Amino acid sequence: MNDEPAPPGLTDHTGSADRTPSTGSAERTAGTGSADRTGSAGGAELAGRVSLVTGATGGMGRVIATELARRGSTVVAVTRSEGSGDELREYVASQVQADRVEVLVADLASRDDLHGVAEGFMARHGALDLLINNAGAHYRERRVGERGVEMHVAVNHLAGFTLTALLLGALRAAGRARVINVVSASMGDTRQVKILPRRRPVVLDRDALDDLRDVNPADGFEPFSAYARAKLLTLMSGYHLAGALRGTGVTVNAVHPGVVATPIIGDIAPGVARPFLPLIRRSLLTPEQGAAPALWLATATQLGTTTGRYFNRATEAASPAVSYDRGLQRRIWAASARGLSIDLGWR
Numbered sequence: 103m104n105d106e107p108a109p110p111g112l113t114d115h116t117g118s119a120d121r122t123p124s125t126g127s128a129e130r131t132a133g134t135g136s137a138d139r140t141g142s143a144g145g146a147e148l149a150g151r152v153s154l155v156t157g158a159t160g161g162m163g164r165v166i167a168t169e170l171a172r173r174g175s176t177v178v179a180v181t182r183s184e185g186s187g188d189e190l191r192e193y194v195a196s197q198v199q200a201d202r203v204e205v206l207v208a209d210l211a212s213r214d215d216l217h218g219v220a221e222g223f224m225a226r227h228g229a230l231d232l233l234i235n236n237a238g239a240h241y242r243e244r245r246v247g248e249r250g251v252e253m254h255v256a257v258n259h260l261a262g263f264t265l266t267a268l269l270l271g272a273l274r275a276a277g278r279a280r281v282i283n284v285v286s287a288s289m290g291d292t293r294q295v296k297i298l299p300r301r302r303p304v305v306l307d308r309d310a311l312d313d314l315r316d317v318n319p320a321d322g323f324e325p326f327s328a329y330a331r332a333k334l335l336t337l338m339s340g341y342h343l344a345g346a347l348r349g350t351g352v353t354v355n356a357v358h359p360g361v362v363a364t365p366i367i368g369d370i371a372p373g374v375a376r377p378f379l380p381l382i383r384r385s386l387l388t389p390e391q392g393a394a395p396a397l398w399l400a401t402a403t404q405l406g407t408t409t410g411r412y413f414n415r416a417t418e419a420a421s422p423a424v425s426y427d428r429g430l431q432r433r434i435w436a437a438s439a440r441g442l443s444i445d446l447g448w449r
Contacts, residue, residue, distance in 0.1 A: 147173065147174055148170060148173040148174040148175035148231075148232075148401065149174035149175075150174070151174070151175045151176070151231040151232065152175065152176045152178065152227050152229065152230055152231050152232075152276075153170045153175045153176070153177050153178065153230075153231060153232035153233075153234065153400075154177075154178040154179075154180065154223060154230055154232070154233050154234070154265075154269070155167050155170070155177060155178070155179055155180070155234045155236055156180045156210065156234070156235055156236050156237035156261065156262065156265070157180075157236040157237030157238060158177070158179035158180065158181060158190060158236070159179070159181050159182070159186040159187070159189070159190050161389045161392075162236060162284075162359060162389045162392045162393040162396070163179075163236045163237070163393075164190060164193070164389070165389050165390050165392075165393035165397075166234055166236060166393045166396055166397060166400075167179055167190065167194060167203065168193070168194050168197050168198065169393065169397050170232070170397070170400070170401075171194050171197075171198045171200065171202040171203060172197065172198045173401065174202075175202065175231070175232070176202050176204065176227075177194070177202055177203050177204070178203075178204045178205075178206060178223055178226075178227070179191075179203055179204070179205050179206070180206050180207075180208050180210070180219055180237070180265075181205055181206070181207055181208075182207070182208075182209065182210075183207060184205070184207055187205030187206075187207060188205070190203060190205070191203040191205060204226065206218075206219045206222045206223065210237055210256075210257050210261035211247040211248065211253060211256045211257050211261065212248060213248065213249070213260075213264060213441075216261060216264045216265055216268065217268065219265060219268075220265065220268035220269055223269065223272065224269075224271075224272060227272065228272070228275055229272055229273075229275035229276040229277075229279075230269055230272035230273050230275075230276055230279060231276045231278075231279050231280070232279065232280050232282070232400050232401075233265070233266060233269060233273065233279070233280070233281045233282070234282045234284070234396055234400060235261070235262030235265065235266065235281070235282065235283045235284060235336070236282075236284045236396065237257065237258075237261060237262070238257070238258050238284065238286075238329075238333075239253070239254070239257040239258060240254070240325065240326070240329045241253050241254060241325060241328075242325055243325070244318070244320055244323045244325075244328070249315070249441075250315040251314050251315055251317075252315075252317060252318040252319075252328065254318055254325075254328040254329050254331070254332040255314055255317050255318055255328075255331075255332045255335065257332075258329060258332035258333055258336065259314075259332040259333070259335040259336045259339075259438070260314070260438060262283060262336060263336065263339055263438045263439075264438075264442065266281055266343070266354075267439060267442055268442070270352075273352045274350055274351070274352060276351075276352075277351055278351040278352075278406060279351065279352045279353070280352075280353050280354075280355070280399070280400055281340070281343075281352065281353065281354040281355070282355055282356075282357060282396050282399050282400050283336050283337070283340050283354070283355070283356040283357070284356075284357060284358075284359060284396060285333040285334075285336055285337050285356045285357065285358055285412070286329070286330060286333045286358055287358040287414060288304070288326065288329065288330035288333065289303070289304050289330050289331075289333050289334040289337065289421065289422050289425070290303050290304075290421070290422045291303065292304050292324075292326055292327045292330050303422050303424075304327055304330040304331045304334055304422070305327075305331075306331065306334065306424055306430070308430065311430060311433045311434055311437060312433060312436075312437055313437060314335075314437050314438065317331065317332075317335070318331060318332070334422065334424075334425060335434050335438070336356070337356050337412060337421055337425055338425050338427075338430060338431045338434050339431065339434050339435045339438055340354045340355075340356050340410075341354075341410055341425065341426075341431050342428070342431040342432060342434070342435045343435070344409045344410030345410060347409075348409075353406075353407065353408060353409035354409055354410065355399055355405075355408060355409060355410070355411050355412070355413065356411070356412045356413070356421075357395045357396050357399055357412070357413045357414075357415070358395075358412075358413070358414045358415065358419075359387070359392040359393070359395050359396060359415065360387045360391065360392055360395075360415050361386050361387060394415075394416075395413060395415045395416050398416055399413065412425075
């Protein structure tokens, strides 16, 4: 095994196969591989590999799509419109001197559109090597989407969950594949102004987890806490999926990219801070810096069997204590999978 260093500015994490798993994490597993797709999905050379990236048209997502294409991968980008998809395709081609981007258009809050993405992908490709659920959104006011699900939950959790579930067959067909869920350290601290004295972990109402329409209710609604809670649902369902996929060659990990100067910062910033946003942005990570941890998790050879882990940038970190409750993980998975027209009998 060739150990590759973490990208510049990141702490190295070797992820060696004999390392004892952290509490609540799935065991490390070796992928089975396949006869015609030798090697792992990782490494510097991704020729012949297929990646799917959500939130790919701007910020970190555009960097991720560009770098995967630069390394030889075919990149299937899920975009909100044909126009933004065409702009992304042209931009990436200008950077890598090759046309390696395919576009699928979807509203990530629409289950029908997500089914359309999965069907469109399977019509073009038999296997999926890398799935990076990067898309995220923050709403200043409470909004409810289709089926009565609050929009932070719909976009930040259910979109990635649904795509992953619908594409499990394609991920397994790759022999070795990786799922990277971009989450947020706000799960462990929902203070927007850090001068307040104590950390404030996001609260999960255990009575609301069997029906996602009950998550982030109108009573006591706080936008930033709602955002963090949705990210926590993604982390916990990912932990459950990592355990369920043990031995299949498909790994599932989550990463907090750091606080990155992307458009979502303008929505998250409290009112008192908005006049200072230009100054604040200069102190934040660039999209290139923010994309580096997800790219590392997706491609580093030494992480090929690492699964069921949470990384704060490139350092494996403890997630909120509640996230390790396997009973809650199963309940979140079951509630999220309800209504999907696929067989999830292994859940």
